[in-house]
Amino acid sequence: MKVLASIVLALTAAGPAAACTRDEPACGVPMGDYRVALPDVEGPIPAVIFLHGAGGTGRGTLGMTGTVKAITDRGYAVIAPDGLPWRSDRSGGIWSFRMDVVRETPRDEAAFFDEVVADAAQRHDVDPDNVILAGFSAGAFMVTSLACDAPESFAAYAPVSGGFWRPHPDSCDGPVRLFQTHGWTDGTVPLEGRPLGNGRYLQGDILEGLSLFRDANGCARPDASGKRTTGDFLRRYWTCDDGTALEFALFPGGHGVPAGWADMMLDWFEGLPES
Template sequence: MKHILASAAIAVGLGGAAHAGCAGSEETCKTDMGEYHIALPDGVENPPALLFLHGAGGNGKGALRMKAALDRGYAVIGPNGLKRPDSRFGPGWSFHPDRPKVRDEIPFIREVIADAAEKHGVNPDKVLLGGFSIGGSMVSYMACDAPDLAAAYAPVAGSFWRPHPEMDACQAPVKLLHTHGWKDKTVPLEGRPLRSISTIKQGDVFYGMQIWRETNGCAGMRADTFDTSGDFWHRKWDTCDAGALEFVMHQGAHGIPRGWTDMALDWFEGLE
């Protein structure tokens, strides 16, 4: 299997370069609560969107590298996170429910989607919300706390942190595709403390999937279908009361695997 992984510094997708800014402008798009970058597909009216949250130390302009989404007629939106005063990693997201918030991120993302719809013609009802690493953790908490925020969710290499949410904590079923690397040591599947004596611990991705099975009312713990025929290994739960749930693994480490954008958009379009 030949994977080329995006680095944590890039913290987003793959493909050709795109200009940062606001739909061709050198400036970022600005809202009351923050800023975002957006690139629009050529000749598509009212396009769907891939809205992607960067990892620690990144920024939203990196999302515009997801040329595969633009080629498929999607707008690509990359919001900018804010730097925490106590963080050495640069901009990030106020994702952890037990830590002080620099910004309430759910209203911010609602604002970004509304602004992109009003000013750039994006279809607010067809937004896939993805994110990498801490951005993926933020996506997981948003899906749990505000399941109506986007049409579907696609965290990459980031999930809940300890203490995990209660099994009945998430508000409603969701459509969610979680992607993770088998060899990820930065955000291992089992989680880890940030430092050897830290009380801040990443969560267990498998336990996170159990939370989603409970939320979606899936009939069994075991996946219903499996596919290991390509670069991505898929585990899918089909016998659920609502929503959609799939867990995808690849042989790489902490990064966004080549082909993720097309794979995620194939999944998204298959939900319709």
Template sequence: MRATCAGAALALTVMAGMAQASCGPESGACEIQSGTYHIKLPETPGDDMPVVVFLHGFGGSGQAAISRDIMVEPLRARGYAVIAPNGVPRAEGRPASWTFYPGWPGRDETAFLKDVVADAADRFGTSADTVLLSGFSAGGFMVNYLACDAPDTFSAYAPVSGGFWRPHPVECNGPVRLLHTHGWADGTVPLEGRKLAGGRFQQGDIFAGLEIWRAANECSDEKPTGFGKTGNFMRRVWGNCADGGALEMALFPGGHTVPEGWADLALDWFEGLN
């Protein structure tokens, strides 16, 4: 009986360690050749666990993203592993971010994120196929550009408070499955975009980006096919599009943030896809 109890205690200890899934001697970051990432497994780990990959904003970190319980814990409670990769500075002395704009020098982020998902699958048994790529602000911009260039890379995309930069892409590959979430009062990435660095850079218009996505998905009309409300989220969906695509927008009455309730909203949408 004593041996059985000891064995059970050891198993619980191992499972608790798996739930955090820390790797790395100090920071807890998992290291691959092209970068690092943080991971938390679901409350009840299993085989082939679905994954949400979440990209931090400009100047952020995977550690900060994975520590945001209001976002991460609802995902884990629903059986998802959460992976938070680390961006890298685009120049020495600059904050960490993502190389998303076409022509910018830097890391091949699509290759990096694919390698992150593959490494996590090998180490922790997470799924390499059921993956929702999301991100906030600069991370949201990264999600849009990756989905535009290579929509088959991951299962679906859920950017928050990030779209395209001007000039907008002429076109994107499709079909794509994408849920865009944005704050009505966002002043950092306004819905209409804004100029930065004295006008050298200009954020794009979120609604112009949705028009690009409608074209990629071969939607037959600009008009949404449905409107709805979930909590504070005002939703509009375009369902008159090609097979394999899905496009929805969710606005909330706040600013530049990942709002409370977003995790369940995103997973409800993701799990409802055909």
């Protein structure tokens, strides 16, 4: 993580480790709050940061008990940050992935996530070099945006039910290791995208977004290198430049985090070659 060492030193004086669980006060860093669910393993602990959807909270993320348990049972921590307050007429938080859409006063989310990882490393013995950034819906928009702009920030990225907004970026920095998951019948974030705000904003096209990551990963061809299935998931993957990974999993449901996603994603992550 960028500037991680200096952040760790700055946070070392934060006092004794706090539990920061779903039912206890959140852990605070200068730019915001987060909660954590820890596995029963010795550290350093790998982790999945999971970003909630629009109007959600970190506490709500840890209420996704099936997904959280699947991750902690594999020996990973689940770190659940809070987005900043959204609008006066909406509770919960949102992420600053599009300045003209989400907030009048955006937050530097990459810097916030750096603070969260550094604090979790100091308080909870999380391994800062072994963190996956994942998220759902608006959280997935944030994950996709950061994967494009700063792919070196995390070990891998795993957006669920979200991608880019239009206009799509011209290019991504790359290379990246990314596992994208989406529902075939998703009507909130359709595969093709949709207009919002009386046409002022446009969600992007999921497949078009994947083409940006193929370019960043040096893929010679647009067609998948291979296909496989995991239960109901239909998966396509691209084998491109060394150190890169790109996979797309389609499931038959709508807008949600599907059962089986956590184990499938972690199997993918653990099967990647060391970068």
